Amino acid sequence: MRRLPPLAAASAPTLAPTLPRTLAGTLAAVLVTSLGVGLLGTVPGAPAAAEESAVTAAAPARKIDLTRWDSTRRLRRGNLSGTRVAAGRVEFDERVRTRRHAGTRYDVAHWTSPWRAPGFSFTNLIASWSARTPGDSWVEIQVRGRSAANGGSRTNWDTLGRWAASDRHLRRSSVSGQDDDGTSVNVDTWRTGGLASYQVRVALLRRTGTGAMPSIDLVTAMTSRLPTRAGATSRPGPAAGKVLAVPRYSQMIHRGHYPAWGNGGEAWCSPTSTSMVLGYYGALPKARAYRWVPRDHTNPWVDYAARMTYDHDYDGTGNWPFNTAYAAPRAGKAFVTRLRSLREAERFIVAGIPLVVSIAFDRGELDGAPISSSGGHLLVIRGFNKAGDVVVNDPAAANNKGVRRTYRRDQLEKIWLEASGGLTYVIHDAAHPLPESSGRW
Template sequence: MRRLLGPILLTLGLTASATLVGCSVDDTPRGAIAAAAASARKIDLTRFDTAAEWQSGNGAGTAVDDGRLVLDAPIGTRSANGRTYDLARWTSPWVAPGFSYTELIASWSAKTPKNSWIEVQVRGRSGADGGRRTTWDVLGRWAAGDQHVQRSTESGQSDDGTSVAVDTWRTTGLPSYQLRVVLLRRTGSGARPSLDLVTAMSSQLPSSAGATSKPGVARGIVLPVPRYSQMVHTGHYPAWGGGGEAWCSPTSTSMVLGYYNALPKPKRYRWVPSGHTDPWVDYAARMTFDHAYDGTGNWPFNTAYAAPRAGKAFVTRLRSLREAERFIAAGIPLVVSVAFGAGELSGAPISASNGHLLVIAGFRKGGRVVVNDPASSTRKGVRRSYRRDEFEKVWLEASGGLAYVIHDDAHPLPSGTHTNW
C-alpha cells in the first residue's frame, strides 16, 4: 500500500445446466487482462482515510473533521437534475505505484445526508514526476440513497488514450495518477457530505493465472457466513435488475454484512412486501443499483454500501488464494468475482457464467475453497467447496483476483508485507 505516491435471461427453476449472465460489470474478454510477464502480478492500493492523509491532498472548500473529509465552505455551484448544488473539491497528491498500470478502480466510504452526493474522478500523466496529463474522467456519481440523485457511472470517455468501463479506468500504461472528489449539496440545504475513506487500486496483470498456489495459513478455517440465495429473488423489482441472476453482488455483500451483524435495520426495507425471503437483499440491490450501467454489479457501489455499516470496505485485487487465506485467518470473508465456462468449476450450481460474485468463507485442510455461492436455488445449497486449482484460475484470469474487502474494527486487516490492502 502506497499512501502518497446483464440482461436478465434466467427464470424460476434455474438448473445446473443454465448459464449465469449479467451479474458482474467486468466486460473484459476472459483471459484478456492486460498483457505482462506471466509471473508478475503488479497491484498497488493507495488509501486516504486519516487526517494526515486527507491533508496531504489539496482541498478547496473542504475541511477535515474527526478524520473525515467534509464539505465546509462551497467554492462554486453546479446544475444537475434541474437543481443547483453547492460544491467543494479535494484533489489527491500524484500517486506513482512503481509500475506502468493499465487499470485503476477507485472505491470510497461516504455519507450523503439530505440532498447531497459525491463525484469521484481520476486523471493520469505520462511521467511519474511530470509529463502530459490526461483529462479528468468520472468514475462514479454516488449517493447513499436514491430519493434525490440516481447513482451512475459514465462508460466511454475515451478522448485521450484512456477510457472508463463502468467502474474501471483503463489505460495503455501510465506511471502515475491523481484522484479528485467533488462533494455536492443542494444549494441552501446546509448538508455536509463527507468521506471516511477513498482508495485507488492500480494494476498491471498477466493473462494467465500461472501455477496453483499451495495451501497456507487458513487451512481448516471456515467462517460462519450466513447463506443467502440470489435466486429466491427472481422477478423482484425490475427497476433494480429484477432479482435472480442479476443480484449476485448485493446478495454476496449482504452475506458478509450478515456475518458482521451489520445488516440494515428493518425500517430501511419496510417497503418490501411481507413474506419476501431475506428482504435486506432487495434493499441492498436498490442501494447498489447503477442507473447508467443498469445493474447491481458495480464493484465500488457495493463496497460504498457496505462500508458505513461494517466499518471499512474497499475494492482491491489479490495475487493468489494464499493472499485470500490471510484474510480468512484474520476472520474477514471476501466477496470475489469469477467467470467460467462449461466444466471449468466442478460442483458449481450453474454450468457457466460470464461474470459472477460469491463469498470466500474458508478453506478445507487440503486447500479446497469453501464458498457461499448465491447462485444456488436454495439456502442449503449456497455453501459449496471448490477445487483450489479450478477456482484460482477462474478468479485470477476472469477478474484479475478482484475482491471486496469488508471488515469491522474487531477484524483488522492482515498485517505484514503487502501493497494491495
C-alpha cells in the same frame, strides 16, 4: 448480469475493448493497504520470506498497488478546496462553485489526492470510497493520469461515479465511455494504455440553499497491470481447515423482484454476496429501512441492497465500488482491490475476514457449481478445508440451504485470476483489522 471484459496483458499497453458484463454482477471482496506499496503481508507466526516466495511463485508478474487515504493524517495530504479535515473525515466547509445536475443547482467543494506513482505502468484503476450524504447531497469521483514520457503529459479528468447513500434525490450512476484521450471508463474501471501516476478527486455536492454536510472517510485507488494467465496454483497455507460462519443467502429466490433494479435472480449476485458478508458482521440494515419490501420476500435486506447498489447508467447492481460504498458505513471499512492468489486470500480468512470475489467460467471449469457457466459472477470465500480447497457461499444456488459449496483450489483460483485479475471486495469491522503486513499495507 455483467460480462467481465478481457484483462489487458501486462506486456501489451493497449486499451482492452469494452464489453458488457454478465451474470450475477461483478464483485470481489477485498484487499488491503495503508499507503499503497504492495499486496503481500505477513500472517502472524509465518516467516515473511517464505510467504512471499510462496505467493510470488504462484503469481508471476502480477503488478498491483493499493493506496488508501483513510485517516486525518492521510486525508490532509490531499488538496482541500472548500473542504476541511476533522476526526478522520473530509467534510464540506464552503462552496467554491456551483453547478447544475438533473435540473437542480448544487454547491460544490473538492478534495484532491496527491499525485501517486505505483512504480509500474498501470493499465487499470479502480477507486473506492466511503461517504455520508445526508439530505440532497452526493459525491462524484474523478481520476486523471500522467505519462512517464512526453514530459509527463496529463490526461483529462474522467468521472468514475456519481454516488449517494439514498436514491431519493440522485440517480446513482457510473459514466462509461469518455474515451477522448487514450483512456476510457468501463462501468467502474478506468482503462489506460499505460500511465505512470494518477490523482483522484472527490467532489462533495449539496443542494444550494441547504445545510447538508456530505463527507468522506475513505478513498482508495487500486492500480494494476496483469498477465492474462493465472500461473501455477498456489500452495495451501495457514487457513487450511478454517471456515468462517457466514450466513447463506440465495440470489435466485429473488427472481422477478423489482425489475427497476435488475429483476432479481441471476442479476443480484453482487448485492447478495455483499449482504452475506454484512450478515456475518451483524451489520445488515435495520428492518425499518426495508419496510417497503413485501413480507413474503425472504431475506428482504437483499432487495434493499440491490436498490442501494443499483447503477442507473450500467443498469445493474454489479458496480464494484457501489457495493463497497454501500457496505463501508455499515461494517466499518470496505474497498475494492485485487489479490494475487488464494494464498493471499488465506491471510484474510485467518484474520476473520470473508472476501467477495469476481469469477467467470465456461462449462466444465468449476466442478459442483450450481450453474454451468457464467460470464461474470460474484461469491463469498468463507474458508478452506484441510486439503486447501475453497469453502464458499455461492449465491447462485437455488435456495439458501444449497449456498455453501466447496470448490477445487486449482479451478477457483484459475477462473478468479484469469477472469477478473483476482478482483476482491474487502469488507471488515473494527473487531477484524486487516492482516498483519510488516508495514506493507
